[in-house]
Amino acid sequence: MKSRKKGKFIIYVSLAVTFLLWLLSKNLPTEITAQPLVAICQITALLGTILFVWSMLLSTRLDFLENLFGGLDKIYKIHRKVSEIGFVLIILHPLTLALSSPEIGATYFFPVHTKAGVNLGVYSFWVFVTIILITLLVRNLKIPYHIWKQTHKFLNLAMALALVHVVTIQSDTSSFEPLGIWMKVLTGLGVASGLYMTFFYNKAGPRYEYEIVEIKRYGDIHDVFLKPIKHKLPYKLAQYVYVSFISEGISKETHPYCIMSLPQEDILRFSIKELGDYTKKLGKLKVGDKAIVHGPYGHLSEKFVETDKDSVFIAGGIGIAPFVSMFKQASINNSRAKVTLFYCTKYKKEASFEDELIQIAAANDNLKYYNQCSREINGGHLSIEQITSCAPNTQNTNIYLCGPTKMMEDMATKLIKAGFNKQNIILENFEML
Numbered sequence: 174m175k176s177r178k179k180g181k182f183i184i185y186v187s188l189a190v191t192f193l194l195w196l197l198s199k200n201l202p203t204e205i206t207a208q209p210l211v212a213i214c215q216i217t218a219l220l221g222t223i224l225f226v227w228s229m230l231l232s233t234r235l236d237f238l239e240n241l242f243g244g245l246d247k248i249y250k251i252h253r254k255v256s257e258i259g260f261v262l263i264i265l266h267p268l269t270l271a272l273s274s275p276e277i278g279a280t281y282f283f284p285v286h287t288k289a290g291v292n293l294g295v296y297s298f299w300v301f302v303t304i305i306l307i308t309l310l311v312r313n314l315k316i317p318y319h320i321w322k323q324t325h326k327f328l329n330l331a332m333a334l335a336l337v338h339v340v341t342i343q344s345d346t347s348s349f350e351p352l353g354i355w356m357k358v359l360t361g362l363g364v365a366s367g368l369y370m371t372f373f374y375n376k377a378g379p380r381y382e383y384e385i386v387e388i389k390r391y392g393d394i395h396d397v398f399l400k401p402i403k404h405k406l407p408y409k410l411a412q413y414v415y416v417s418f419i420s421e422g423i424s425k426e427t428h429p430y431c432i433m434s435l436p437q438e439d440i441l442r443f444s445i446k447e448l449g450d451y452t453k454k455l456g457k458l459k460v461g462d463k464a465i466v467h468g469p470y471g472h473l474s475e476k477f478v479e480t481d482k483d484s485v486f487i488a489g490g491i492g493i494a495p496f497v498s499m500f501k502q503a504s505i506n507n508s509r510a511k512v513t514l515f516y517c518t519k520y521k522k523e524a525s526f527e528d529e530l531i532q533i534a535a536a537n538d539n540l541k542y543y544n545q546c547s548r549e550i551n552g553g554h555l556s557i558e559q560i561t562s563c564a565p566n567t568q569n570t571n572i573y574l575c576g577p578t579k580m581m582e583d584m585a586t587k588l589i590k591a592g593f594n595k596q597n598i599i600l601e602n603f604e605m606l
């Protein structure tokens with residue numbers, strides 16, 4: 174089974190087990206059919222909670238999860254999906270409860286109950302709803318990522334309240350022990366995941382200290398070189414890390430960047446484009462500043478390292494970052510497979526690493542480099558014909574894409590139409606929201 178499918182399968186199993194235990198908690202099927210709204214209210218609460226447990230677990234960046242789901246970028250996509258579905262289910266919970274007893278229905282949305290456990294459920298509900306609404310609206314409202322991230326931490330609170338709610342209320346979870354134990358263990362896992370990420374990840378997670386030894390600047394791109402202070406980060410080709418720079422005037426928040434250096438090199442290299450409020454401050458970075466590096470993550474180069482198929486790299490803008498090292502490695506390995514790199518920029522002057530890439534390509538006839546400029550005279554978007562003319566063997570070519578999400582999705586669709594195998598098209602997404 175493909176790694177992403179393994180992870181999804183485990184999520185489905187956890188939902189199926191919850192559903193089964195809930196069914197077993199009923200003495201007679203008529204308990205469900207006699208009060209269908211109550212039944213929906215119960216099952217939506219249980220399944221919604223399990224999905225939020227997954228949502229919390231998936232945000233822990235733990236190694237075994239990366240392997241199960243095929244990379245952190247895939248994990249964040251699934252994290253978003255399970256949160257969205259969990260959100261709908263959690264909303265249905267008090268809604269169906271209210272509909273099942275209309276005379277007191279509205280009270281289920283307010284903390285006015287005599288039993289504290291029920292009120293905690295109401296608080297949990299509102300915290301969940303608020304955070305998920307912020308997340309769903311974050312793009313439209315242009316809420317800065319770091320502020321959104323702070324709001325996301327309150328999910329721990331919602332999860333903890335939900336846990337106490339599940340444990341204390343009179344329901345199937347209290348009357349049927351196996352279901353009670355199952356829900357307590359899983360919500361406990363959700364709470365533990367949130368606590369780990371909020372309080373322990375920065376100190377106890379994979380963490381390496383580095384110092385900046387050189388910075389080159391090309392327009393709005395900072396090419397940063399760092400040396401390890403004690404231990405070198407072990408990593409694979411084109412993986413990425415979360416970096417927190419310790420520098421005056423720059424926030425210590427962590428941001429993900431691809432590693433442009435080779436795993437065998439001691440110096441770590443990142444190329445960072447100014448894109449938003451945080452990266453625009455990186456002009457203040459200077460030699461001697463420290464950095465904390467968390468990771469590594471990512472599986473982009475796995476197939477490239479493991480197979481001897483031809484490769485096509487398609488980079489949009491700063492999406493060139495992972496391909497610089499992969500292209501260099503192909504040259505060092507004296508690759509017998511064809512490796513073609515298309516560096517797509519708007520203008521020629523934006524192709525920051527052009528000299529370096531031309532030099533790498535010049536050393537091996539199997540390596541080809543092209544800069545495709547969409548806005549130069551005689552330029553335009555990269556066409557499928559350009560790709561197939563360099564990679565005519567569509568069945569024996571792996572295509573790697575890194576750039577704006579829309580560009581990658583459009584290109585992937587066209588490539589599949591042109592005869593490339595879907596499983597040979599590998600995407601690295603720089604947008605995790």
Ligand SMILES: Cc1cc2nc3c(=O)[nH]c(=O)nc-3n(C[C@H](O)[C@H](O)[C@H](O)COP(=O)(O)OP(=O)(O)OC[C@H]3O[C@@H](n4cnc5c(N)ncnc54)[C@H](O)[C@@H]3O)c2cc1C
Pocket residue numbers: 246317318319413426427428429430431432443444445446447448449450451452453491494495602603604605606
């Ligand atoms: C796996 C991965 C590898 C990346 N590699 C590179 C690279 O090599 N070079 C490069 O220039 N950029 C890279 N990026 C993008 C880079 O992380 C963002 O451009 C940067 O974090 C933007 O921060 P900002 O506050 O300046 O911009 P904002 O305008 O606040 O953010 C722009 C977008 O960047 C993302 N983002 C912002 N902050 C974070 C964060 N702390 N964690 C995760 N995502 C965030 C969000 O999708 C957000 O919508 C990578 C992103 C990912 C996910």
